[in-house]
Amino acid sequence: MDFVKGLKQKETVDISDILSGEWYGKEVKMKGAVHAIRDMGEFSFIVLRKYDGLVQCVYEENKVSEYSIKNLREGATMEAIGVIAAEERAPNGFEVRLNGIKVLSEPAPDTTMPIPINKWKLKTSLETKLSLRPISLRNVRERAIFKIQEGIVRGFRDFMFSQNFTEIRTPKIVAGNAEGGANVFKLEYFGKKAFLAQSPQFYKQTMVGVFDRVFEAAPVFRAEKHNTTRHLNEYTSLDFEMGYIDGFEDIMAMEAAMLTYTFNLLATEYAKEVKLLGIILPDTTNIPTVRFDEAKQLVSEKYDRKIKNPYDLEPEEEVLIGKYFKEEHNSDFVFVTHYPSKKRPFYAMDDPRDTKFTLSFDLLFKGMEITTGGQRIHSYVEQVNKMVARGMDPSEFANYLMIHKHGMPPHGGLGIGLERLTMKILDEQNVRETTLFPRDVSRLEP
């Protein structure tokens, strides 16, 4: 009888081992993918791609007698056996002087890379990059984007845990939808009509009644028919919802603190990728807030622009509000508060001082909405009345209204679009650049 006893001792080294240990002058084994081969005449460079960076290996035929480099192809994976030597011009300041090569796998016969992934920056169109996503992501710069994205989610979660939020997992197949409207995917569910969740709204509110503070980082689905540079049909929503708030200002404060924490995490744990991508991390310690109606007024005056619709923000207005607060307050962020009631969902709490507006906010980052949040109605009577006033039938929402009926604390929360936040951090122009496998009206693969 054999037994599995956990991890065995590692026989190979990674870049981080070399950088932190005393390996110089010693022979190591290291595995990686053949990222580039460069014939230098007397010798060749084999650049290995590993999860934590690139490694320069030096191949001299007389030293590696049993393997001819002529047989080696980009895309193969191999084990390099060699001695570590300092080399300033190599990535990470060292190289491996090869004594042996063991090929672990090979690409298909008679193929070449469809794009030059070993170039520093892929100079192909977004369209091509996305069509070849499984390969284009092997470019070191492309993949670094998704380490940054990993870091954002980690920062979000770690901060939420530190603030006593509980992580939840809510269903994505649902019977009804929180955000209303037509942009919802339908599916057949054993003869019943079902939908893909546009947001975890009902469920996260429900769970505030259970754990006081909850969060979730999970996919949401919007059947938007328009193909823009900032919309996706499936994206990751970073959601939190918190009870016992004094007002929606508590939610904005929590988000600001979370962003500060997350950007610090990126600056430290993801310093390599921050540097590689040339990211300038924004300051979030002092975010201005402005009322929706005031913001429209300010922008209209400063940029000499007519207000067309007092109850809605056009994308161009968002851009100008961002510009205004950058120019006037040197801030990349601005909270726009008190959105009109008619533009917010039925669960939004109206401002008792003026019920045409809600106790809600958006967070704009470099002129684009990355968060929508606000206080929710907790009173059963108030919620039912608002539904009726909107022509909704409360009996269709009995499962949701159960929480109000049996008592909910004052509460609110928000949702952050992960891919958009990543896009703006990176100053990218299209949200597909910061989505592993984007889904849009015309794109369902890869």
Added chain:
Amino acid sequence: MDFVKGLKQKETVDISDILSGEWYGKEVKMKGAVHAIRDMGEFSFIVLRKYDGLVQCVYEENKVSEYSIKNLREGATMEAIGVIAAEERAPNGFEVRLNGIKVLSEPAPDTTMPIPINKWKLKTSLETKLSLRPISLRNVRERAIFKIQEGIVRGFRDFMFSQNFTEIRTPKIVAGNAEGGANVFKLEYFGKKAFLAQSPQFYKQTMVGVFDRVFEAAPVFRAEKHNTTRHLNEYTSLDFEMGYIDGFEDIMAMEAAMLTYTFNLLATEYAKEVKLLGIILPDTTNIPTVRFDEAKQLVSEKYDRKIKNPYDLEPEEEVLIGKYFKEEHNSDFVFVTHYPSKKRPFYAMDDPRDTKFTLSFDLLFKGMEITTGGQRIHSYVEQVNKMVARGMDPSEFANYLMIHKHGMPPHGGLGIGLERLTMKILDEQNVRETTLFPRDVSRLEP
């Protein structure tokens, strides 16, 4: 202009503050939901429910003159103002002697709780519990299940990070499906046919070509038509996939080490819930492995059972294999290896010594499969040949085969059913007990 400057100083205390600070004899403010009210004659107990436990408050009418307890109802939320005093018989060893009550919200008029959530254990049917999920989860024992589940996911992720895995987020709306078969949900996607992902298989393999080691904890969807105690139509899959393996044994070792880490995390960070639910955490430092065909033979001999189908494991056989290894090796876990090729998907690597079997495994926990994993084919030619031999058309899988074509390291991985793992840790009999909002053939709400 107002600015958001991060979190403000907290004015209220939580249970953890009391337990770690010097609050005895001092007046505090504490917020929570009215979980129970008990009239003791001279005085009353108000039990507050907070995310971190229950708090006993003592109400005496002459001390809280401005608020009559007759108006207080279960399900209301309130701020308690009072002095902390040691009290052995109270939860957590203290009580709050009230000087004031501020009601924050109230349940709907003329309602009562549909189930006695303040009882220690809900003695209602599973059916009732699920129908009233938003309320039944407010029971302290019920919600503790989902803190344990949070802990499992945290343990999984933290361990993966420690082993240099990268977290990925793969699409749930897909054009084709990895696991095949009929149990797939279809949806309309802008005139095209699309599916809900049965697993992140193709994408996680793809990302091994990018980051060497990847993981994801996300929903998967299976349109299983049978309503059993162990199937869900939407569940959370803990997936990892790792490159540069020497064999599928590396994957089993990684899983065993992950489970050990996670159970240690539960024992420390979730000690309160472990105790509350009476969980006995299993030992995973020494997990026996047995070949599929041997396991069938052992069970057939020991329990005098005829082998009906040599190429499949029936659920009863899984139970008996679990029983066998508990009796013979005192292990709750057993890795069953070398599943027949015809029962495994097309991407599974066959055993070169006997291609009727695969280099794969299941992990059984207390007689139930909680993990399926194995080594995958990395050679393009081998993968195409296996597809053709199965009557599949490789051209339909061009996006997937791109990774093999341009080179993949030897790799493999696994998927763990989160709800099933939680169920077996808790010795529950139905996987719906350990799912926040289960989806099955007849259940789409709440």
